[in-house]
Amino acid sequence: MQTGKKQWSLDTTNQTLKEFAKLVNGDKAARKVRKNEPLKVGVDLGTSSIVLTVLDQHDQPLYGAFEYAKVVRDGIVVDYIGSIQILKRLKAQAENVLGQTLTSACGAIPPGTGENSANVVANVIEATEMEAKEIVDEPTAAAKFLRLTTGTVVDIGGGTTGISVFKQKRLVKVVDEPTGGSHMTLVLAGYHHIPADDAELMKRDPKKDSANFPIIRPVVEKMATITKNVMATQLAEPVIVVGGATNFKDFVKAFSHTLGRSALKPAFPQFVTPLGIAMYDK
Template identity: 35%
Template sequence: MTNQYLEQANRNLLIIDEIVNDETAIDTPTDWYVGIDLGTADIQTVVIDGDGTPIAAFLDWADVVRDGVVVDYVGACRIVRDHLEKVQHKLGVQVEEAITSYPPGTDPRISINVVESAGIVVSHVIDEPSSVAALLHIENGAVVDVGGGTTGTAIIESGELVTSLDEPSGGRHVSLAIAGGMTVDLEQAEIQKRRSHEDPLVAAMAKPVIEKMSDIVAEHISDHQPGSIYLTGGGTLIAGFAEIFRKTFPELDVVELSRALYLTPLAIASYGLAIRDEE
């Protein structure tokens, strides 16, 4: 992979961080693509223009998906509809289709049904780590996507996806460890997790769970030689995450991105560009 794709992704992630949940109207570009990510801890919608630059982004923290299964269908549908209404207001257009994703090993119809409940068509669906691999143009490497409920690994060799695996261990499991260690409820534990960089005690409680995630990834890549590991997903933002992975995989290049929380929805939307270029 050349650095240009990684650098461009980092720039676009910083743009998303600046515009997320900003409903200010903008001039609509000729081409634009909508990506919707149904995560365990949040639902995100990202819109990019024909050059791949983010022009709209909306995020709601939500406990509506568990391990790739929608446990609050009505709540998930409501958030997606709300995001699409905000996109339509911001861009001054009618959204008719979007791209979505799913955790490896789960039924993509789950995500498709939620998105299409908003009255639009899902034009394409791709598993989450594979969308990141496509965005970064990875030739040989592994994408590790740590969401709220799962850790997914996509292994790419010679530019082709050879396997995509998923295990039920993610940010929610870190929150459960924090809740138990601090004797607080799960909601408070989530808040504490997000400030793990400020509190060494929280980072210490998260460490065993992150080590388990690194063991999961080690098993995923045991029959392959990826060379590099690319970290994505909000779970990778926990203090010490990358350091633990570097200790587990000293022979590999562990790559972090600027705002990994937004990487998967950016990659989902950007998949529209890849499809366009193939046509």
Template identity: 60%
Template sequence: MNNKINYTNEKLTSFASVVNGKLPIRKVSKNETLKIGVDLGTSSIVVTVIDKDNNPIYGAYEYANTVQDGIVVNYLESVEILQRLKQKVERVLGRKLTTACGAIPPGTGESSARIVANVIEATGMDCFQVVDEPTAAGLFLEVEDGTVIDIGGGTTGLSIFKHGTLLKSIDEPTGGTHMTLVLAGNRKIPYVEAELLKKNKSRENEVFPIIRPVVEKMASIAKNAFDKDIVLPVYVVGGSTNFKEFENAFEKVLKVDVIKPKYPQYVTPLGIAMYDNAGE
């Protein structure tokens, strides 16, 4: 287990360094197979690129408010942002992006998946598959037995695996947005100001005690989904988990150890790209 998570953390650290401009981007050959993931999140839209062996190559993101609780609510702006990101990636890699896989929270339905596919295809890429987010995260983490809890801006998604088979996948509308709302109410400040405060790492010690009840609610959602048996290990991923006390809050509710990979915000986007097999 330690070797597996260490390897995963190395991949995530390398990818984050490339995205943040701290490592050079490797050259991509003209005929090389590329796999693309598109994550239309509540707070940002992310495009990830991996090779045929699922090694991360490049990624780009832009903050957005086009999705609420996992549902696209501003179609045109989603297309415009994704088009900009696609053009940026194509400039950097010197290659056209032709296919991409999208994702939705569990249980949001076929119509939601169709809208995500439409957004992707409106930018000139073919979308042959739309997966649920925690299952995509589980693929990147190589989970055979275990539970993946994906906490995004608007929702908490959970997938339970046993012997490589998905047993259960659920989603509840509690996420980073709700943290921000609680913080805004507590401090009596506008939502935008509260969002910036929440993301300020130097203020984390004063912010987390305020939003901790929201985190504990997320953990309770997970605990109720387990029924009687918790399938271990338990992973938490997603941008909303980026607090140093996050695992501790979850563990106190679940009564089991919780694993949070490095750069948890990139786990699901990279897993989504792994489902883009159209080029193979």
């Protein structure tokens, strides 16, 4: 990471994200894995998907797998058995490609969701025959992957907006609010008078980005207002937005306008937190 007078940038992390995106759900690993090579694994149980990431001991991505799911609501696992079944499939897929058994993993929860939530995530991981090494909060995991020592990470998930403020590697503020991608879906469903499942598919369709965004823009503005209120007491820049709900073309422009300062978005923002989670697997 660059420090001092040199400006922090997303260049290195964007390159890693682009390389990782090519590996996700593919039939090849980034390189041949040595027999019994130590691997670092991250499990992100999200509201709309479950992501499994595999890194080497130098935090370089080796493989990733994900599956859309509805097993989590507002950061809380609501379908324990379904979570285990999906994670078992993703683990088997990764092991088949890597040629090696995954033995441990780290997980994450939205900030402030409590010890019970962390225990459930750990239990899901261990039910797939991996040791749960650590459960961290999602924006902090994102900051670790971004190698951000001072700044604000806004992790916009399916059910919540998590905000972590860092100053000189020290976490000084953590906030989590129940506004996320699922709220965008509900707004679309209400506007078009369609079921939420249909609205979710509509939201994910990049061809409908321009038509969808004006409808869900008030949700984005609310996310930015939440962040603005946090930064009023703990200001730290740069502001980085991550999470799959940020994938709209005009998201950053609208978010920055309400925030009153420029925000940055990495390439493939949905993979930032999962990669950061894996970095905690020692």
